[in-house]
Amino acid sequence: MAFLAGPRLLDWASSPPHLQFNKFVLTGYRPASSGSGCLRSLFYLHNELGNIYTHAPVPDLGVDSGRRGPGAKVGHPPLRTSPRSRPANPSRNNPVLGLRLVVTSPLPHHHLRLALLGFLVLLPMTIPWGQLGKDSWLGGTHCVACLAPPAGSVLYHLFMCHQGGSPVYTRLLALDMCGVCLVNTLGALPIIHCTLACRPWLRPAALVGYTMLSGVAGWRALTAPSTSARLRAFGWQAGARLLVFGARGVGLGSGAPGSLPCYLRMDALALLGGLVNVARLPERWGPGRFDYWGNSHQIMHLLSVGSILQLHAGVVPDLLWAAHHACPPD
Numbered sequence: 310m311a312f313l314a315g316p317r318l319l320d321w322a323s324s325p326p327h328l329q330f331n332k333f334v335l336t337g338y339r340p341a342s343s344g345s346g347c348l349r350s351l352f353y354l355h356n357e358l359g360n361i362y363t364h365a366p367v368p369d370l371g372v373d374s375g376r377r378g379p380g381a382k383v384g385h386p387p388l389r390t391s392p393r394s395r396p397a398n399p400s401r402n403n404p405v406l407g408l409r410l411v412v413t414s415p416l417p418h419h420h421l422r423l424a425l426l427g428f429l430v431l432l433p434m435t436i437p438w439g440q441l442g443k444d445s446w447l448g449g450t451h452c453v454a455c456l457a458p459p460a461g462s463v464l465y466h467l468f469m470c471h472q473g474g475s476p477v478y479t480r481l482l483a484l485d486m487c488g489v490c491l492v493n494t495l496g497a498l499p500i501i502h503c504t505l506a507c508r509p510w511l512r513p514a515a516l517v518g519y520t521m522l523s524g525v526a527g528w529r530a531l532t533a534p535s536t537s538a539r540l541r542a543f544g545w546q547a548g549a550r551l552l553v554f555g556a557r558g559v560g561l562g563s564g565a566p567g568s569l570p571c572y573l574r575m576d577a578l579a580l581l582g583g584l585v586n587v588a589r590l591p592e593r594w595g596p597g598r599f600d601y602w603g604n605s606h607q608i609m610h611l612l613s614v615g616s617i618l619q620l621h622a623g624v625v626p627d628l629l630w631a632a633h634h635a636c637p638p639d
Contacts (some may be wrong), residue, residue, distance in 0.1 A: 314353065315339075315349075315350065315353030315354070315355065316339070316340050316342075316346075317340070318336065318337050318338055318339060318340070318355055318356075319336075319338040319339070319340055320335060320336050320338065321334065321335050321336070321338065323338070324338035325341065325470075325474065325475070326475075327474070327475040327478045327479075328469065328470070328478070330536070331589060331592070331604075331605075331606070332596075333589050333592040333593050333596040333597075333599075333604075334356055334592060334596075334597075334599070334600050334604060335596055335597040335600055336356065336597065336600045337354075337355050337356030337357075337600045337601055338355070338356060338470075339355050339357065339470040340470070341470060341471070341472040341474070342470050342471065342472060343471075343472055344468070344471065346472075347467055347468045347470060347471055348467070350467070350470070351467070354601060355601075356600050356601055356604075357466045357467075357469065357470075358601070359601060359602050359603075359604075359607045360462075360466040360606055360607055360610060361463055361466050361467055363607050363610040363611050363614070432452060432455055432456065432621065433448075433452050435621070435625065436448045436451070436452070436625060436628075437625075437629065440629055440632055440633075441628050441629070441632050442632045444499075444502070444628055444631055444632055447498060447499040447502055447628060448499075448628060450495040450498055450499065451495070451496065451499050451620075451621070451624050451628075453491060453495055454491055454492045454494075454495035454496035454620070455492065455496070455617050455620065455621055457487070457488040457491040457492060457495075458488040458489055458491070458492045458613065458617065459488075459614070459617075460488065461484045461485045461486075461487060461488030461489075462485050462488060462610070464481065464484060464485075465481045465482060465484060465485035468481055469481055483531055486527075486530050486531050486539065487527075487531075489530065489543070490523065490526070490527035490530060490531075492617065492620075493523060493526070493527075493543055493546050494519075494520065494523035494527070494546075496620050496624075497519060497523075497546070497549075497550055497553075498516060498519070498520075499624045499627060499628060500550070500553060500564075500572060500623070500624065500627065501515050501516055501519060501553055502516065502631065503563065503564045503565070503568075503627040503628065503630065503631045504553050504556060504557050504562035504563060504564055505562060505563075506563050506564075506631050506634065506636065507563050507636035507637070508562075515553075519546075519549055522545055522546060522549060523546055525545070526542050526543055526544075526545055526546050527542075529542035530542035530543060536586060536587050537587045540583045540584075540586075540587055543583075547576060547580070550572070550576060551576070554569060554572055554573060557569050563634070563636075564627050564630060564631075565623075565626040565627045565629065565630035567623075567626065568623040568624070568626055568627045568630075569623070570623075571619045571620070571622045571623030572619070572620070572623050574616075574619045575616045575617075575619035575620045575623065576616075578612045578613070578615045578616040578619065579612070579613060579616040581612055582608065582609035582610075582611075582612030582613050582616070583609065585605050585608050585609055585612070586605050586606055586608075586609040588605065589605050590605055591603065591604070591605070592604045592605060
Protein backbone atom coordinates (compact mmCIF):
# COMPACT_ATOMS: atom_id res chain seq x y z
CA MET A 310 0.00 0.00 0.00
CA ALA A 311 3.04 2.28 0.30
CA PHE A 312 3.03 4.06 -3.06
CA LEU A 313 5.21 6.91 -1.82
CA ALA A 314 7.98 6.98 0.72
CA GLY A 315 6.44 8.67 3.72
CA PRO A 316 8.04 10.43 6.67
CA ARG A 317 9.20 8.53 9.70
CA LEU A 318 6.12 7.55 11.66
CA LEU A 319 5.73 7.98 15.41
CA ASP A 320 4.68 5.63 18.16
CA TRP A 321 1.86 6.39 20.57
CA ALA A 322 4.09 7.94 23.24
CA SER A 323 5.74 10.26 20.71
CA SER A 324 2.52 11.42 19.05
CA PRO A 325 0.85 14.74 19.98
CA PRO A 326 -1.34 14.49 23.10
CA HIS A 327 -4.53 15.35 21.18
CA LEU A 328 -4.00 12.26 19.00
CA GLN A 329 -3.47 9.88 21.92
CA PHE A 330 -7.12 8.83 22.14
CA ASN A 331 -6.57 5.09 21.56
CA LYS A 332 -3.81 3.66 23.70
CA PHE A 333 -4.15 0.26 22.01
CA VAL A 334 -2.94 1.63 18.64
CA LEU A 335 0.77 1.75 19.33
CA THR A 336 2.46 2.73 16.05
CA GLY A 337 1.93 4.38 12.68
CA TYR A 338 1.20 7.97 13.74
CA ARG A 339 1.98 10.69 11.21
CA PRO A 340 4.19 13.58 12.33
CA ALA A 341 2.84 17.12 12.25
CA SER A 342 2.39 18.04 8.59
CA SER A 343 1.41 20.95 6.40
CA GLY A 344 -1.80 20.84 4.38
CA SER A 345 0.01 19.44 1.36
CA GLY A 346 1.76 16.94 3.63
CA CYS A 347 -1.61 15.75 4.90
CA LEU A 348 -2.81 15.26 1.32
CA ARG A 349 0.38 13.40 0.50
CA SER A 350 -0.41 10.96 3.29
CA LEU A 351 -3.10 9.51 1.05
CA PHE A 352 -0.34 7.64 -0.71
CA TYR A 353 1.77 6.07 2.03
CA LEU A 354 0.90 3.68 4.82
CA HIS A 355 0.01 5.03 8.27
CA ASN A 356 -2.55 4.16 10.92
CA GLU A 357 -5.21 6.59 9.66
CA LEU A 358 -5.12 5.43 6.05
CA GLY A 359 -7.73 2.74 6.63
CA ASN A 360 -10.02 5.26 8.34
CA ILE A 361 -9.93 7.36 5.18
CA TYR A 362 -10.33 4.56 2.68
CA THR A 363 -13.10 2.73 4.52
CA HIS A 364 -15.39 5.65 3.61
CA ALA A 365 -15.06 4.82 -0.07
CA PRO A 366 -17.86 2.53 -1.27
CA VAL A 367 -17.53 1.95 -5.03
CA PRO A 368 -20.79 2.45 -6.93
CA ASP A 369 -20.86 0.16 -9.95
CA LEU A 370 -23.51 1.08 -12.51
CA GLY A 371 -24.51 -1.04 -15.44
CA VAL A 372 -25.26 -4.26 -13.57
CA ASP A 373 -28.86 -3.85 -12.49
CA SER A 374 -29.60 -1.27 -15.14
CA GLY A 375 -28.69 -3.78 -17.79
CA ARG A 376 -31.18 -6.24 -16.35
CA ARG A 377 -34.07 -3.83 -16.41
CA GLY A 378 -34.48 -3.91 -20.13
CA PRO A 379 -34.36 -1.12 -22.69
CA GLY A 380 -35.50 2.29 -21.61
CA ALA A 381 -35.11 1.61 -17.90
CA LYS A 382 -33.56 4.38 -15.83
CA VAL A 383 -31.29 3.99 -12.85
CA GLY A 384 -33.03 5.22 -9.73
CA HIS A 385 -36.55 4.68 -11.08
CA PRO A 386 -37.26 1.09 -10.01
CA PRO A 387 -40.78 -0.16 -9.45
CA LEU A 388 -41.97 -0.17 -5.88
CA ARG A 389 -42.61 -3.89 -6.07
CA THR A 390 -40.86 -6.55 -8.08
CA SER A 391 -41.84 -10.08 -8.89
CA PRO A 392 -39.58 -12.90 -7.70
CA ARG A 393 -38.28 -13.40 -11.23
CA SER A 394 -37.25 -9.79 -11.61
CA ARG A 395 -35.40 -9.60 -8.31
CA PRO A 396 -31.62 -9.76 -8.37
CA ALA A 397 -30.05 -13.02 -7.29
CA ASN A 398 -28.32 -11.31 -4.36
CA PRO A 399 -30.48 -8.44 -3.05
CA SER A 400 -27.88 -7.38 -0.49
CA ARG A 401 -25.42 -6.53 -3.26
CA ASN A 402 -27.85 -5.61 -6.05
CA ASN A 403 -30.42 -3.46 -4.34
CA PRO A 404 -33.46 -2.75 -6.55
CA VAL A 405 -34.15 0.41 -4.55
CA LEU A 406 -30.67 1.83 -4.95
CA GLY A 407 -30.61 0.93 -8.63
CA LEU A 408 -26.91 0.11 -8.52
CA ARG A 409 -24.50 -2.38 -7.07
CA LEU A 410 -22.46 -1.18 -4.12
CA VAL A 411 -19.21 -2.86 -3.25
CA VAL A 412 -17.43 -1.75 -0.08
CA THR A 413 -13.75 -2.52 -0.09
CA SER A 414 -11.01 -1.73 2.37
CA PRO A 415 -8.63 -0.49 1.36
CA LEU A 416 -9.09 0.82 -2.17
CA PRO A 417 -6.17 1.39 -4.51
CA HIS A 418 -5.21 5.04 -4.26
CA HIS A 419 -6.11 5.78 -7.88
CA HIS A 420 -9.70 4.63 -7.17
CA LEU A 421 -10.26 6.73 -4.05
CA ARG A 422 -11.18 9.98 -5.71
CA LEU A 423 -13.38 8.23 -8.27
CA ALA A 424 -15.10 6.21 -5.54
CA LEU A 425 -15.90 9.22 -3.36
CA LEU A 426 -16.88 11.36 -6.34
CA GLY A 427 -19.05 8.55 -7.66
CA PHE A 428 -20.80 8.20 -4.31
CA LEU A 429 -21.46 11.94 -4.13
CA VAL A 430 -22.79 12.09 -7.70
CA LEU A 431 -24.60 8.78 -8.03
CA LEU A 432 -26.51 8.70 -4.76
CA PRO A 433 -28.68 11.71 -5.73
CA MET A 434 -29.14 10.12 -9.15
CA THR A 435 -30.84 7.11 -7.57
CA ILE A 436 -33.67 9.31 -6.29
CA PRO A 437 -36.58 9.68 -8.73
CA TRP A 438 -36.95 13.41 -8.15
CA GLY A 439 -39.73 13.88 -10.72
CA GLN A 440 -41.95 11.41 -8.88
CA LEU A 441 -41.67 12.97 -5.42
CA GLY A 442 -43.95 15.93 -6.07
CA LYS A 443 -44.19 18.42 -3.22
CA ASP A 444 -42.01 16.20 -1.02
CA SER A 445 -38.91 16.63 -3.17
CA TRP A 446 -37.38 18.83 -0.45
CA LEU A 447 -37.19 15.72 1.71
CA GLY A 448 -35.09 14.09 -0.99
CA GLY A 449 -32.66 16.97 -0.66
CA THR A 450 -32.43 16.68 3.11
CA HIS A 451 -31.92 12.94 2.70
CA CYS A 452 -29.00 13.47 0.32
CA VAL A 453 -27.33 15.86 2.75
CA ALA A 454 -27.88 13.36 5.57
CA CYS A 455 -26.25 10.53 3.60
CA LEU A 456 -23.29 12.47 2.24
CA ALA A 457 -22.32 14.68 5.19
CA PRO A 458 -20.89 11.96 7.49
CA PRO A 459 -18.40 10.41 5.03
CA ALA A 460 -17.32 13.83 3.77
CA GLY A 461 -16.72 15.20 7.28
CA SER A 462 -14.99 12.04 8.44
CA VAL A 463 -12.59 11.91 5.49
CA LEU A 464 -11.53 15.53 6.13
CA TYR A 465 -11.13 14.82 9.85
CA HIS A 466 -8.92 11.77 9.42
CA LEU A 467 -6.93 13.23 6.56
CA PHE A 468 -5.98 16.52 8.24
CA MET A 469 -5.95 15.53 11.92
CA CYS A 470 -2.13 15.55 11.92
CA HIS A 471 -1.99 19.14 10.66
CA GLN A 472 0.82 21.23 12.08
CA GLY A 473 -1.78 23.64 13.49
CA GLY A 474 -2.01 21.24 16.41
CA SER A 475 -4.84 20.92 18.88
CA PRO A 476 -6.87 23.98 17.71
CA VAL A 477 -7.06 22.62 14.16
CA TYR A 478 -7.82 19.14 15.45
CA THR A 479 -10.68 20.46 17.60
CA ARG A 480 -12.27 22.15 14.58
CA LEU A 481 -11.90 18.99 12.50
CA LEU A 482 -13.49 16.89 15.22
CA ALA A 483 -16.39 19.36 15.37
CA LEU A 484 -16.76 19.05 11.59
CA ASP A 485 -16.84 15.27 11.89
CA MET A 486 -19.46 15.48 14.63
CA CYS A 487 -21.54 17.85 12.51
CA GLY A 488 -21.75 15.16 9.85
CA VAL A 489 -22.98 12.65 12.44
CA CYS A 490 -25.50 15.19 13.75
CA LEU A 491 -26.81 15.82 10.25
CA VAL A 492 -27.43 12.16 9.46
CA ASN A 493 -29.15 11.68 12.83
CA THR A 494 -31.30 14.78 12.33
CA LEU A 495 -32.01 15.16 8.61
CA GLY A 496 -31.96 11.42 8.06
CA ALA A 497 -34.98 10.92 10.33
CA LEU A 498 -37.15 13.71 8.89
CA PRO A 499 -38.37 11.73 5.84
CA ILE A 500 -39.07 8.74 8.09
CA ILE A 501 -41.22 10.81 10.46
CA HIS A 502 -42.90 12.58 7.53
CA CYS A 503 -43.93 9.32 5.88
CA THR A 504 -44.86 7.51 9.10
CA LEU A 505 -47.30 10.32 10.01
CA ALA A 506 -48.44 10.99 6.44
CA CYS A 507 -52.07 10.35 7.37
CA ARG A 508 -51.89 12.30 10.62
CA PRO A 509 -51.43 15.89 9.41
CA TRP A 510 -52.24 17.35 12.82
CA LEU A 511 -49.43 15.39 14.49
CA ARG A 512 -46.75 15.41 11.80
CA PRO A 513 -45.60 19.08 12.09
CA ALA A 514 -45.33 18.79 15.86
CA ALA A 515 -43.31 15.58 15.58
CA LEU A 516 -40.94 17.09 13.01
CA VAL A 517 -40.37 20.23 15.07
CA GLY A 518 -40.00 18.26 18.29
CA TYR A 519 -37.44 15.90 16.80
CA THR A 520 -35.49 18.82 15.32
CA MET A 521 -35.33 20.55 18.71
CA LEU A 522 -34.28 17.31 20.39
CA SER A 523 -31.59 16.91 17.75
CA GLY A 524 -30.28 20.40 18.45
CA VAL A 525 -29.75 19.50 22.11
CA ALA A 526 -28.18 16.16 21.22
CA GLY A 527 -25.88 17.79 18.68
CA TRP A 528 -24.65 20.36 21.19
CA ARG A 529 -23.95 17.66 23.75
CA ALA A 530 -22.08 15.61 21.15
CA LEU A 531 -19.97 18.61 20.10
CA THR A 532 -19.04 19.39 23.70
CA ALA A 533 -18.67 15.79 24.92
CA PRO A 534 -15.33 15.05 26.61
CA SER A 535 -15.05 11.43 25.45
CA THR A 536 -16.11 8.94 22.79
CA SER A 537 -18.57 7.23 25.12
CA ALA A 538 -20.13 10.59 26.04
CA ARG A 539 -20.57 11.41 22.35
CA LEU A 540 -22.31 8.07 21.83
CA ARG A 541 -24.64 8.71 24.77
CA ALA A 542 -25.48 12.17 23.41
CA PHE A 543 -27.28 10.60 20.47
CA GLY A 544 -29.28 8.23 22.69
CA TRP A 545 -32.36 10.47 22.92
CA GLN A 546 -32.57 10.69 19.14
CA ALA A 547 -32.32 6.91 18.87
CA GLY A 548 -35.10 6.56 21.45
CA ALA A 549 -37.34 8.96 19.52
CA ARG A 550 -36.74 7.03 16.29
CA LEU A 551 -37.62 3.77 18.04
CA LEU A 552 -40.97 5.31 19.06
CA VAL A 553 -41.62 6.18 15.42
CA PHE A 554 -40.63 2.68 14.31
CA GLY A 555 -42.87 1.18 16.98
CA ALA A 556 -45.82 3.29 15.85
CA ARG A 557 -45.32 2.06 12.30
CA GLY A 558 -44.87 -1.52 13.44
CA VAL A 559 -48.17 -1.67 15.36
CA GLY A 560 -50.12 0.04 12.61
CA LEU A 561 -50.38 3.54 14.09
CA GLY A 562 -48.07 4.87 11.36
CA SER A 563 -47.82 4.39 7.64
CA GLY A 564 -45.16 3.97 4.99
CA ALA A 565 -43.88 1.78 2.20
CA PRO A 566 -43.89 -1.98 2.83
CA GLY A 567 -40.34 -3.13 3.48
CA SER A 568 -38.93 0.20 4.65
CA LEU A 569 -39.26 -0.48 8.37
CA PRO A 570 -36.79 -3.44 8.37
CA CYS A 571 -34.28 -1.18 6.59
CA TYR A 572 -34.60 1.41 9.34
CA LEU A 573 -34.20 -1.19 12.07
CA ARG A 574 -31.04 -2.51 10.40
CA MET A 575 -29.85 1.09 9.99
CA ASP A 576 -29.98 1.84 13.71
CA ALA A 577 -28.69 -1.61 14.66
CA LEU A 578 -25.60 -1.17 12.48
CA ALA A 579 -25.00 2.35 13.78
CA LEU A 580 -25.33 1.22 17.41
CA LEU A 581 -23.06 -1.76 16.86
CA GLY A 582 -20.44 0.48 15.25
CA GLY A 583 -20.59 2.92 18.14
CA LEU A 584 -20.24 0.19 20.74
CA VAL A 585 -17.30 -1.40 18.92
CA ASN A 586 -15.58 1.98 18.76
CA VAL A 587 -16.13 2.72 22.45
CA ALA A 588 -14.98 -0.77 23.47
CA ARG A 589 -11.80 -0.45 21.33
CA LEU A 590 -12.23 -3.97 20.00
CA PRO A 591 -10.40 -5.93 18.70
CA GLU A 592 -7.22 -3.91 19.38
CA ARG A 593 -7.86 -4.07 23.13
CA TRP A 594 -7.25 -7.83 22.91
CA GLY A 595 -3.98 -7.39 21.03
CA PRO A 596 -2.40 -3.93 21.37
CA GLY A 597 -0.26 -3.16 18.33
CA ARG A 598 -1.70 -5.96 16.17
CA PHE A 599 -4.42 -3.79 14.59
CA ASP A 600 -2.56 -0.50 14.27
CA TYR A 601 -3.02 -0.27 10.50
CA TRP A 602 -5.93 -2.51 9.57
CA GLY A 603 -8.94 -4.00 11.29
CA ASN A 604 -9.16 -1.77 14.35
CA SER A 605 -12.38 -0.63 15.99
CA HIS A 606 -12.63 2.71 14.23
CA GLN A 607 -12.32 1.13 10.80
CA ILE A 608 -14.97 -1.44 11.71
CA MET A 609 -17.22 1.41 12.86
CA HIS A 610 -16.71 3.17 9.52
CA LEU A 611 -17.75 0.11 7.54
CA LEU A 612 -20.81 -0.40 9.73
CA SER A 613 -21.67 3.30 9.38
CA VAL A 614 -21.54 3.09 5.59
CA GLY A 615 -23.83 0.06 5.77
CA SER A 616 -26.17 2.02 8.04
CA ILE A 617 -26.35 4.90 5.57
CA LEU A 618 -27.12 2.50 2.72
CA GLN A 619 -29.93 0.96 4.77
CA LEU A 620 -31.31 4.46 5.38
CA HIS A 621 -31.24 5.14 1.66
CA ALA A 622 -32.86 1.80 0.84
CA GLY A 623 -35.75 2.64 3.16
CA VAL A 624 -36.27 6.34 2.45
CA VAL A 625 -36.51 6.18 -1.36
CA PRO A 626 -39.51 3.80 -1.44
CA ASP A 627 -41.02 5.68 1.51
CA LEU A 628 -40.94 8.97 -0.39
CA LEU A 629 -42.37 7.33 -3.51
CA TRP A 630 -45.11 5.77 -1.41
CA ALA A 631 -45.97 9.11 0.23
CA ALA A 632 -46.12 10.85 -3.15
CA HIS A 633 -48.75 8.44 -4.48
CA HIS A 634 -50.63 7.34 -1.38
CA ALA A 635 -54.11 8.65 -0.66
CA CYS A 636 -55.00 8.69 3.01
CA PRO A 637 -58.47 7.37 3.94
CA PRO A 638 -61.02 10.02 4.90
CA ASP A 639 -61.41 10.68 8.61
